[in-house]
Amino acid sequence: MRKSTSMAARLRQSLAPCGIQPLLPVILLVTIAAAQFVQAINGTLTPWKGGGFGMFATLDSIPHRFLLITGIGPAGQRYLVAPRSWPALAHLTPARLRAVLSKPTLAALDELALRILSLSWRPEEPARLRPRELMSPLDGDVESRLMAYRRLIRAVGSEETVELMEVHVQVRRLDFGHGTSGVTLSTIGPIGIARGY
Amino acid sequence: MIAVAAAARVRLLNLVSSQAELDLILRVTALLVLLHARTSAGLNALLRIECLVVLAFPGLLTNPRMWILLTATLLIGNVPQWSTIDNHQYLIGYWVLACALALRSAAPMAYLRVSARALVAAVFGFAVLWKVLAGEYLDGTFFYWTFFMDARLSRIAALLAGQSVTDITTAAGALRMFGEWGADGTTVGVRQVPGVWTAAIVAAWLGLTLEAGVAVSHLLPRVSMYRIRHLLLSVFVGCTYFFLPVVGFAFVLTVLGMAECGGHDLRRRARYVVLLLLIQLTTVPWQALLVATE
Numbered sequence: 349m350r351k352s353t354s355m356a357a358r359l360r361q362s363l364a365p366c367g368i369q370p371l372l373p374v375i376l377l378v379t380i381a382a383a384q385f386v387q388a389i390n391g392t393l394t395p396w397k398g399g400g401f402g403m404f405a406t407l408d409s410i411p412h413r414f415l416l417i418t419g420i421g422p423a424g425q426r427y428l429v430a431p432r433s434w435p436a437l438a439h440l441t442p443a444r445l446r447a448v449l450s451k452p453t454l455a456a457l458d459e460l461a462l463r464i465l466s467l468s469w470r471p472e473e474p475a476r477l478r479p480r481e482l483m484s485p486l487d488g489d490v491e492s493r494l495m496a497y498r499r500l501i502r503a504v505g506s507e508e509t510v511e512l513m514e515v516h517v518q519v520r521r522l523d524f525g526h527g528t529s530g531v532t533l534s535t536i537g538p539i540g541i542a543r544g545y
Numbered sequence: 546m547i548a549v550a551a552a553a554r555v556r557l558l559n560l561v562s563s564q565a566e567l568d569l570i571l572r573v574t575a576l577l578v579l580l581h582a583r584t585s586a587g588l589n590a591l592l593r594i595e596c597l598v599v600l601a602f603p604g605l606l607t608n609p610r611m612w613i614l615l616t617a618t619l620l621i622g623n624v625p626q627w628s629t630i631d632n633h634q635y636l637i638g639y640w641v642l643a644c645a646l647a648l649r650s651a652a653p654m655a656y657l658r659v660s661a662r663a664l665v666a667a668v669f670g671f672a673v674l675w676k677v678l679a680g681e682y683l684d685g686t687f688f689y690w691t692f693f694m695d696a697r698l699s700r701i702a703a704l705l706a707g708q709s710v711t712d713i714t715t716a717a718g719a720l721r722m723f724g725e726w727g728a729d730g731t732t733v734g735v736r737q738v739p740g741v742w743t744a745a746i747v748a749a750w751l752g753l754t755l756e757a758g759v760a761v762s763h764l765l766p767r768v769s770m771y772r773i774r775h776l777l778l779s780v781f782v783g784c785t786y787f788f789l790p791v792v793g794f795a796f797v798l799t800v801l802g803m804a805e806c807g808g809h810d811l812r813r814r815a816r817y818v819v820l821l822l823l824i825q826l827t828t829v830p831w832q833a834l835l836v837a838t839e
Contacts, residue, residue, distance in 0.1 A: 370659035
């Protein structure tokens with residue numbers, strides 16, 4: 349009790365010249381950081397952004413988040429919309445892309461999906477992996493990776509223009525496990541959907 | 546050589562003492578904003594002009610309206626992009642606000658000293674909180690994967706793993722491609738590199754200990770903590786940003802440390818001026834000197 353009184357006295361002494369006013373900027377910092385903490389824990393905001401000082405604490409950062417845009421054609425065929433098509437199709441500037449990845453909201457994803465749906469689109473083939481990359485020294489389980497890439501390569505490849513009937517936009521992230529538990533790709537937040545008539 | 550070093554030391558002490566303490570802090574803050582603050586694309590040029598005006602006209606340096614204008618320019622530009630700007634942009638904003646409010650108070654330097662210390666304590670407190678609660682820091686997972694995925698550390702990773710830099714960057718590129726194109730829910734198996742795990746755990750605990758030390762020493766109101774808190778803050782800035790060069794963050798923390806110095810502590814203030822110059826060297830690609838096969 350005596351010790352706490354002494355500490356309080358010291359605190360009062362250090363604040364004496366200006367009162368509590370010098371603490372206004374830090375009160376603002378703590379308020380914003382606490383709000384960021386809640387949004388990052390309960391929502392989709394990356395801990396690295398939003399003023400909560402969660403950088404260099406978690407791997408859930410913008411470079412480890414990815415946008416996936418899937419189109420569905422008239423016959424129900426599925427296409428992956430390649431990242432190099434995004435700027436032209438959705439006016440997706442790097443700053444806008446960062447904002448979507450940092451905090452994916454249903455409104456932002458729906459808006460992107462609607463923009464892409466309104467345009468004619470020609471499927472493009474993604475860059476293929478070279479054998480050297482597939483045999484990366486970090487990768488002890490080449491087979492599962494090969495299966496994943498076979499699935500994606502099957503999904504693209506047409507040269508004809510396609511009128512999309514439906515567009516899905518989602519944000520995914522790499523979840524890095526401890527030890528040999530591997531790296532998993534999972535969806536975070538809502539999926540934006542736009543449908544044509 | 547010794548005579549030149551002694552002369553430089555005298556000149557440095559003269560620099561920090563000849564300037565009024567408040568002027569020095571406001572000048573380096575204006576320099577900080579000029580070099581490292583960001584606002585919206587449309588306001589960036591205006592922000593730079595405001596800083597140049599503050600630096601060029603000594604009468605405006607201590608004018609609170611000028612600092613309120615700087616705060617408003619940062620605020621208007623950064624609120625719409627709150628979810629993408631870096632954390633040190635927030636900290637720069639809080640510090641410029643502190644300068645504006647301090648200049649309206651009866652004792653500006655006492656105001657800034659308290660604000661600077663409280664801001665450092667809060668920043669490091671939240672940084673420690675995240676590291677403890679995030680769930681992937683304490684066991685080394687964060688640094689293990691950062692060594693491989695962060696291009697700034699790829700040479701260190703190559704050296705630790707006994708692999709070529711090309712292998713490391715190729716593996717990181719392949720994982721990014723997996724992120725863009727892989728099927729949902731797919732898991733890619735990985736082989737452990739024990740040497741990197743050890744380094745990751747050591748780096749994690751060293752970082753956490755240092756950050757917790759800075760937070761606690763700034764929170765405790767003990768006078769005897771004065772030296773320790775300055776020592777820990779300087780070591781943190783000097784070591785951390787040498788490996789991960791975020792010059793803007795290092796700059797704002799150094800300015801806060803400088804503002805915390807006691808009125809007569811010229812030597813420590815001079816050391817912070819030297820640190821400000823040294824952190825500019827963090828952008829030098831020293832990792833190229835590491836012997837790692839390409």
